[in-house]
Amino acid sequence: MSYGVTQEMIDTFGDIVFKLSLNKQIRRGDPVRNLDFESIAASRSETGLTDEEIAKKIGLLPEQVSVVRVFTERKHHKIDQHRRLYHLGGGKRWRKDNYKNPLERLKFREDAMLLREAIKFKPELVTKYIEKGFWVDETLNSHLKHYAVNSPESLAIIHPDGELTYKELDEQVEQLTNGLLGLGLTKGDVVSVQLPNTIEFILCYFAITAFGGIMQTIHMSYRDTDIEFLLSHSRSRAIICLPKFKDFPTQDVMLRLKNKLNTLEYVISTGTEATDGVLILQNLKFPGTPQIENPPVGSDPFLLLYTSGTTSNPKGVPLTYQNMIGNARLSVPEFNMCSEDRNISAAPFTHLYGLYNFHVALCAGATNILLPVFTPDGLAETIERTKSTTIFLGPPHAASMLDLNLIEKYNFSSIRFSMFSGSACPKHILTAYREKILIQNRNTRIGQLWGMTETAGATFCRDSGPIDLPLTSAGPAAPGNEVRVVSRDDGTVLSSNIEGELQVRGSSVFPGYFDNPEANKASFTKDGWFKTGDLAMLDQDKNLILTGRIKDIISRGGVKFNPADIEELIMSHPSINQAAIVPMPDKVLGERACCFVTVTQSQNITLKEICVFLDSKRISKNKWPERLKIIKEMPLTPTKKIIKNKLLEKL
Amino acid sequence: MKREKFDPHFVKEECEKYVKKKGGLAFGIANLESLEQIAPQGHNPTAMLPKVKTVISIGVGGGTQGSWSADAKTLAYIGDTETMAYRIAYGLAFFIESRFGYRAIFVPPDMDPEKGARVPMQSLKLHAEVAGIGARSMAGDILLHPEFGMMYYASVFTELEMPPDQPMAENPCPHPSCVTLYKRTGQTPCQKFCPVECLSGSIDENDQIEEMKYDSHACAEMSQQYEAIPSVLLDTLDAKNPIERGMALHGPENQVLWYKLSIGAGELLSLCYECMRVCPITQTALMANPVARGAGMRQKIVEAEAAARTEHNIEHESDKIK
Numbered sequence: 001m002s003y004g005v006t007q008e009m010i011d012t013f014g015d016i017v018f019k020l021s022l023n024k025q026i027r028r029g030d031p032v033r034n035l036d037f038e039s040i041a042a043s044r045s046e047t048g049l050t051d052e053e054i055a056k057k058i059g060l061l062p063e064q065v066s067v068v069r070v071f072t073e074r075k076h077h078k079i080d081q082h083r084r085l086y087h088l089g090g091g092k093r094w095r096k097d098n099y100k101n102p103l104e105r106l107k108f109r110e111d112a113m114l115l116r117e118a119i120k121f122k123p124e125l126v127t128k129y130i131e132k133g134f135w136v137d138e139t140l141n142s143h144l145k146h147y148a149v150n151s152p153e154s155l156a157i158i159h160p161d162g163e164l165t166y167k168e169l170d171e172q173v174e175q176l177t178n179g180l181l182g183l184g185l186t187k188g189d190v191v192s193v194q195l196p197n198t199i200e201f202i203l204c205y206f207a208i209t210a211f212g213g214i215m216q217t218i219h220m221s222y223r224d225t226d227i228e229f230l231l232s233h234s235r236s237r238a239i240i241c242l243p244k245f246k247d248f249p250t251q252d253v254m255l256r257l258k259n260k261l262n263t264l265e266y267v268i269s270t271g272t273e274a275t276d277g278v279l280i281l282q283n284l285k286f287p288g289t290p291q292i293e294n295p296p297v298g299s300d301p302f303l304l305l306y307t308s309g310t311t312s313n314p315k316g317v318p319l320t321y322q323n324m325i326g327n328a329r330l331s332v333p334e335f336n337m338c339s340e341d342r343n344i345s346a347a348p349f350t351h352l353y354g355l356y357n358f359h360v361a362l363c364a365g366a367t368n369i370l371l372p373v374f375t376p377d378g379l380a381e382t383i384e385r386t387k388s389t390t391i392f393l394g395p396p397h398a399a400s401m402l403d404l405n406l407i408e409k410y411n412f413s414s415i416r417f418s419m420f421s422g423s424a425c426p427k428h429i430l431t432a433y434r435e436k437i438l439i440q441n442r443n444t445r446i447g448q449l450w451g452m453t454e455t456a457g458a459t460f461c462r463d464s465g466p467i468d469l470p471l472t473s474a475g476p477a478a479p480g481n482e483v484r485v486v487s488r489d490d491g492t493v494l495s496s497n498i499e500g501e502l503q504v505r506g507s508s509v510f511p512g513y514f515d516n517p518e519a520n521k522a523s524f525t526k527d528g529w530f531k532t533g534d535l536a537m538l539d540q541d542k543n544l545i546l547t548g549r550i551k552d553i554i555s556r557g558g559v560k561f562n563p564a565d566i567e568e569l570i571m572s573h574p575s576i577n578q579a580a581i582v583p584m585p586d587k588v589l590g591e592r593a594c595c596f597v598t599v600t601q602s603q604n605i606t607l608k609e610i611c612v613f614l615d616s617k618r619i620s621k622n623k624w625p626e627r628l629k630i631i632k633e634m635p636l637t638p639t640k641k642i643i644k645n646k647l648l649e650k651l
Numbered sequence: 652m653k654r655e656k657f658d659p660h661f662v663k664e665e666c667e668k669y670v671k672k673k674g675g676l677a678f679g680i681a682n683l684e685s686l687e688q689i690a691p692q693g694h695n696p697t698a699m700l701p702k703v704k705t706v707i708s709i710g711v712g713g714g715t716q717g718s719w720s721a722d723a724k725t726l727a728y729i730g731d732t733e734t735m736a737y738r739i740a741y742g743l744a745f746f747i748e749s750r751f752g753y754r755a756i757f758v759p760p761d762m763d764p765e766k767g768a769r770v771p772m773q774s775l776k777l778h779a780e781v782a783g784i785g786a787r788s789m790a791g792d793i794l795l796h797p798e799f800g801m802m803y804y805a806s807v808f809t810e811l812e813m814p815p816d817q818p819m820a821e822n823p824c825p826h827p828s829c830v831t832l833y834k835r836t837g838q839t840p841c842q843k844f845c846p847v848e849c850l851s852g853s854i855d856e857n858d859q860i861e862e863m864k865y866d867s868h869a870c871a872e873m874s875q876q877y878e879a880i881p882s883v884l885l886d887t888l889d890a891k892n893p894i895e896r897g898m899a900l901h902g903p904e905n906q907v908l909w910y911k912l913s914i915g916a917g918e919l920l921s922l923c924y925e926c927m928r929v930c931p932i933t934q935t936a937l938m939a940n941p942v943a944r945g946a947g948m949r950q951k952i953v954e955a956e957a958a959a960r961t962e963h964n965i966e967h968e969s970d971k972i973k
Contacts, residue, residue, distance in 0.1 A: 022769045023868035025792070030860055032777065033786050033818040037688050048867070050691060051767035066767065073868065077882055081872040082904060084846040090722030094844040 005067045013058060013065075014072035020057065021069055022048035023076075105293035111235035111263065112188025115214065118318050118514045119301055122528045125505070134330065134480035134507035135322040137298040140362070141210045143325070144170055147365045154339060156362075158386050159199045159370040166365075169206070172285070176207035177292075179284025183266055185237060187212025187294045190304055192236040194218035194227070194250065196372040197349050200270045200281060202358075204240050205349070212296040214318070216304040217350035219637075220245060224253055226314075231257055231264055233316060233515065234304050238266035240281060243274065251278050298322045304514060305352055305453045316514030317453045327456040327508035328359030330479040335390070335417060335447070336463045339365035342386055342414075346374050346393035351637075352453045353421050357392035366390075380406040387414040392449075395425045396578075396640035398433040403600075407433070413440040417463055420470070421449040426568045430471050450474035450544055454523075454530060456508035459483055459544045473543040481506025484529070485538050488550065491525075499547050499562070502536035503529040535562055552644060554581070557589040561623050566614065570595065573613050575603040578634045580642045581625055584651055595625035596647050598634055605630070657751055663813040669746050670709050673739045676799045677710035679782030682815040686781055693766070694773055696808055700756050704812040707743065708775070708782040710802035711736040733760065733803035740805035753811035760805065769867060769875075779804040783816040788824035789852055790841040791865040797823040822860065830858045847873050880908055 018024070026046040031039035045057065051069065055062040080103055087099055108116065129135040144166065147154060152167035164172070185191065191208045193215055195201040208215045216234045218227055218241075231239060239257075241250045254267040255277050268279045296302060298321045306314035337343070343361035345368075347354035361368045369386045371379060380401055383391065398420070401407055415437055420430060425448055437444045448470040449460035461475035469475060477483045484493050485500040494500045509530050512520045523531050535548040548564035563581035570579040577598040583591040599605055607628035614624050635646035667678040683706055687695045696703045711732050714721075718729050737760060744755040763772045776794055779785040785794030785802065796802060797819075829839045833854050836843070842850045849869040855861035871878050883905050890896035899905065927933045 018868075021767060023866070025863075025865040025867055027787065027792065027863045027865075028861070030787065030822055032689060032780050033822060035685055035781075035818065040689055044691075049767075050693075050763075050770045052693070052765075053691065054767070062765075069767065074882075074885065076868055078872060079882065079886060081847060081869070082874070082876070082879060084873050085723040085727065088723035088846060089720075089726055091720070092722075094846045096848075099846070 003063050003067045004061070005064050009060075009064070010068050010071045013060065013068050014075065016058060017054055017065055017069045018072045018076065020045055020049050020054045021051070023073065024048075100293065108188040109186070111190070111237075112186075114235070115190065115301060115304065115318055115514060116188065118316075119299075119320060119511045121511050125528055129322070129326075129480065129507040132480070135298065135326050138325050138329065139209065139296050139298060139300075139321045140302060140325060140359075141173070141206060141296070143362050144173065144206060147362075151339065151365060154365060155342075155367040157199060157202060157368055157370060158342070160372060161199070164199070169202075172203055173206040173210060174290055175285035175287055176203050176281075177210040177290040178286040178288055180207055180213070180238075181211055181290055181292070182284070182286065183238070183279075185211065185213055187296065187300075188214065189238075190214045190216050190234045190236045192216045192218055192231055192234065192239040194220065194222070194239065194241045194245075194350070195270065196220055196242075197345065197354065197370045198270075198372050199370060200240075201349050202368075202370070204281070209296060209302045210290065211292050212294060212300060212302075214301055214304050216306070217355075219348065219350045223248060224257075227253065228257055228260070230306055230314065232261055234306075235263045237263060238268060239264065240268045241270070243269050243271045251275055254278075296321070298325075303355070305355075307453050315516055315519050317510050318512075318514050319456070319510055323508050323510060324355070324456050325359055325363070326480065327478060328356060329363045330507075331356075331360050331457055331460070332364045334460070334462045334479065335360065335419070337361065337364040337366055337390065341366035341389045342369055343367065343390045343392070344369040344371060344379075344383060344386070344388040346371065346379055346391065346397040347421075348374075352451065352456060353392065353394075353449075356451065356457050357390075357419070361390075376400040376404050376406055380410040380412075383412055383415065384410040389414055390417045390419070391415055392419045392421070394640045395420060395429045396636075399429050399577075402429065402432050402436070407436040407440075411440065412437050412444075415441060415444055417445050417447065419447045419449050419460070421451060421460075421474075425470075425474075426571060427471050428568075428572050434471075446470050448474045450546060452532060454510045455481075455504050455506075455532070456510075458504045458506070458508065461543075469543060473539065473545050475544060476542050477504075477506065477544075478508060481508055483538065483542070483544060485536055496540045496542075497537050499535055499537050501550060502532045502534040502544070502546075504532060505529045535564075549644075552582070554583045554593050555591050556593065556622055559622060563593060563623070566593075566619065566623050566625075569614060569617055569619065570597065570610060573605070573610070575599050575605045575609075578642070580634065580644060580647055582644050582647050582651070584627060592627070593623070593625045594627040594629065594651060596629045596631055596634070596650070598631060654752055657811070659813045662751060662811055665750065666707060666743060666747065666813070669743055670739055673742060674711060674735060675709045675739050676712050676802060677708075677779075677784035677796060679708050679779070679784040679816045680813050681706040681708055681778045681782035682817075686777065689781070690774060690777060694763070694771070696773070699758070699773060700754070700808040700810070702754070702810045703808040705809050705815075706778050706782070707740075707807040707809065707813070708778040708784055708804055709736060709739055709743070709807075710779060710784050710796065710799060710804050711739065712799060713801045713803065733805070736803045736805035740807050744807050744809070747807070747809050747811055751811050753809055755807055755809035755811070758806035758808055769871065773806065775804045775806050778806045781818055783819050786819045786822040786824065787860075787863070788822075788841075789829075789839050789850065789854075789860055789863050790824075791850060791867070791870060792863065795823050797821075825854055825858065825860065827858070830854055845870075876908055876911070879905075880912075883908065 025048050028043060051065040052062045055065045080101055083102055084099065088094060147166040148170035153165050155163055156166040156169040157164040191213050193201060193204050205215055216230065216236055218230055239254050241254055243251050251269050251274065258264045258267050266279060267277065268281050270281050274280050301318040301320050303319040303324060305317045305319065307317060337360055341361065341364060343357060343366055345354045345357045349355055349358060358368055369382060369388055371382055374397060379397065430446060434446050445463060447461035449457055451457045457478050458481050459474045459477050461470040465475060482505050484503050486493050486503055488501050505528050533550050534546060535550055537545045537547060539545060548562040553560050553562055567579045567581055570576055577600050579595060579597045581593050581595050584594040586592045595610065607625065610628060611624045635643040637643055663680060670678045683696060683703065686706060687697060696706050713732060714726060714729060718726050741757040744757045747753060747755040758773050760775055761772055763770050779794055780787060785796050788795045793801060825839055833839050847869040849866035852863040853861040883899055887896055887899040890899055
């Protein structure tokens with residue numbers, strides 16, 4: 001039925017009908033009680049008319065008035081008004097300023113929802129993780145608050161310019177949180193950070209995540225193109241950076257990107273001076289307890305890390321607290337980490353490995369020691385000065401200290417546990433490192449950890465495990481995780497000591513790449529195993545032995561071999577620092593091996609010398625490199641993994 | 652219907668007694684002529700019961716002191732006692748017909764579907780105000796009584812004649828403390844604490860209500876759930892995605908609406924009773940049966956009377972022996 005009503009009629013008469021109806025009522029004096037019939041009659045239209053009375057007054061049919069009124073009321077309708085009821089009574093009085101619609105605080109920006117939609121776990125696995133206690137309701141800041149309350153005077157951070165107790169750290173985090181909230185940043189917003197391992201990084205990390213923000217890290221070595229990709233893909237709202245880094249004008253580049261990218265709203269810089277359009281981090285600190293409308297919970301994403309991109313463009317890896325903080329909490333007893341420990345990370349916090357060991361120490365209530373920029377001397381000197389007890393490093397960090405005989409030169413006796421990760425760990429480096437520290441501390445132990453941005457700490461050697469296991473293995477799966485090795489041909493699960501593709505499933509494994517459905521499809525099996533792309537074996541005790549990367553395999557005339565063993569052998573040559581073998585296209589054989597090396601100081605080497613060396617090690621001829629390229633510097637990821645893609649470009 | 656003549660004052664007293672006995676707080680008779688003059692056409696008493704002679708208004712109390720201190724959702728469930736008022740009025744209508752033989756009608760407290768938004772068939776507030784058991788306040792014309800505070804009202808129309816009461820001589824609103832606050836801040840407490848700011852107005856120099864403004868739409872949006880139902884359905888249609896749509900219909904707040912609707916529609920709710928069907932306590936609880944309970948009580952009375960008689964007889968016999 002049309003009722004003869006048009007939209008124009010609603011627009012024309014809507015306001016007067018709304019006003020004349022019982023929707024708005026005005027009464028002057030007290031005419032009914034006083035039986036003042038004249039006043040009552042005169043004020044009828046102000047106290048509200050029926051549709052029939054309105055119809056007579058404005059010249060419409062009563063039915064038309066009804067339609068006009070209903071549509072106009074709809075226009076005035078504000079949703080969820082009834083939610084105000086739940087804020088009333090029970091000792092609470094209505095205060096306009098105190099009220100916030102509960103649904104308002106649950107609103108996420110569209111970009112934030114995109115990221116949340118990337119969080120997809122398999123329900124049956126989630127049930128298992130929760131039932132077994134792998135996942136609980138914990139956040140980065142809940143651990144900080146715990147120690148700020150329970151051991152406020154314990155040292156949380158030692159950095160080059162001073163120290164902070166847990167209480168002091170918490171206070172500074174609250175101040176910065178106030179500043180970030182003041183910018184209008186809200187839960188689910190991505191905030192990018194390009195900072196070294198400084199106290200500013202730590203404060204930003206806690207402050208961003210305190211209100212439910214998501215930190216996205218940018219490695220210090222990244223420049224314009226890489227940064228633009230990350231800021232754009234992550235839809236970051238703010239970037240926190242140095243004013244400049246070495247010869248890189250960070251602030252200026254970020255400002256240019258802010259003008260270019262619609263999503264980037266704020267450039268925030270450390271230091272005391274900033275160009276126009278850049279906010280100073282120090283000025284964003286305001287005292288007081290932050291009013292956080294929608295505090296983060298365990299299932300929220302809080303990190304958006306990007307893969308190092310050794311084989312392709314970086315991929316966005318969202319991680320939830322339950323993934324990452326759960327992984328760290330479960331690792332604490334395995335490393336016997338306690339509040340007395342002083343932990344140092346040689347790895348940058350922009351990378352998963354750096355954050356992982358920071359989290360482990362935080363969960364234990366231990367002290368984290370900050371090393372802003374890695375230099376062999378700097379690391380050794382800091383260990384001696386701070387009496388570090390645990391260290392998380394990569395083989396290149398150890399190799400450089402060994403090269404310079406720094407372990408003998410400095411006091412490493414406080415080191416009780418050293419964890420290696422970041423790339424395949426050559427046995428000769430681990431052995432040499434351990435032997436040198438053992439001289440100073442007879443009880444020191446080493447460990448090996450294997451993980452990826454996608455898996456966090458997936459496997460690792462335990463502090464109480466077999467002493468020599470870490471020389472060859474990255475240990476068993478972390479609590480909450482499972483590992484298996486499958487055939488690359490048909491996907492069947494292989495028995496122990498047979499090489500195949502490594503697959504991981506578990507509570508620390510990420511939910512899927514952000515905004516990259518193709519990669520997600522290619523990276524997971526139907527039953528939720530993540531295909532790592534690494535070649536590995538499991539020994540009879542399910543300890544992981546990494547053997548290489550699938551993409552590194554060289555197919556010479558159809559005969560395939562993994563160059564990882566050969567690379568390790570070549571690196572043990574006294575003249576060679578680092579070595580990487582990549583496949584070189586060949587018309588006859590399809591592929592041949594090309595070896596890239598960096599040489600030790602004032603040394604040189606030829607292809608023939610390498611072949612003679614490999615022959616002396618009884619390596620079959622088909623695995624010898626057939627071309628040698630000596631380069632000054634290996635292209636490395638921030639965690640010192642060789643970027644083979646860049647080597648291929650040099651062929 | 653045979654119509655015996657009764658003394659109107661006696662009738663009024665009898666009706667008031669009935670109402671008070673059943674739990675009513677206030678009882679009053681509204682002047683019919685005044686109502687006929689004030690109520691809009693179609694909403695006057697004779698439009699509903701043409702030969703009406705008397706309009707009875709009764710009031711029952713609102714929440715207990717405890718419920719006024721409870722949170723809003725608790726108060727919403729236990730604070731409104733209008734059904735009690737309706738029950739008394741319904742009983743009173745039957746009482747008048749059976750006791751005095753005159754027609755009476757329980758005035759439906761419902762909206763008039765033909766007349767527009769929030770237009771009642773009869774204004775129960777108007778009846779109560781004219782009957783002198785409430786006066787319009789600054790709080791959206793909610794009626795207040797100096798002794799009983801806020802009440803819920805129900806009305807009965809009857810062809811039996813009773814003498815009318817007068818409207819209250821004085822309006823208890825605004826209370827002196829509210830006047831003080833108004834003079835200091837420009838707002839009465841009800842205006843200040845309204846969550847949707849639907850109340851405004853002013854007090855004159857004689858500390859009386861000068862003007863009362865009430866945004867009924869804003870008030871109803873928050874507190875009248877029946878008006879929320881079409882909004883819920885429209886929100887459902889407007890929802891951008893399945894989660895919004897699902898929450899519009901199944902969100903906890905909105906589910907309360909369907910719950911209430913289901914109760915109103917006499918739908919089956921929650922219990923299959925299989926567990927209670929096999930429960931020995933439930934099945935052997937004889938006193939749960941009102942007939943059995945009545946019989947049991949009667950039996951007890953019979954036994955008590957018999958015991959009393961026996962005792963009396965024994966005493967009587969013993970007297971004889973003495």
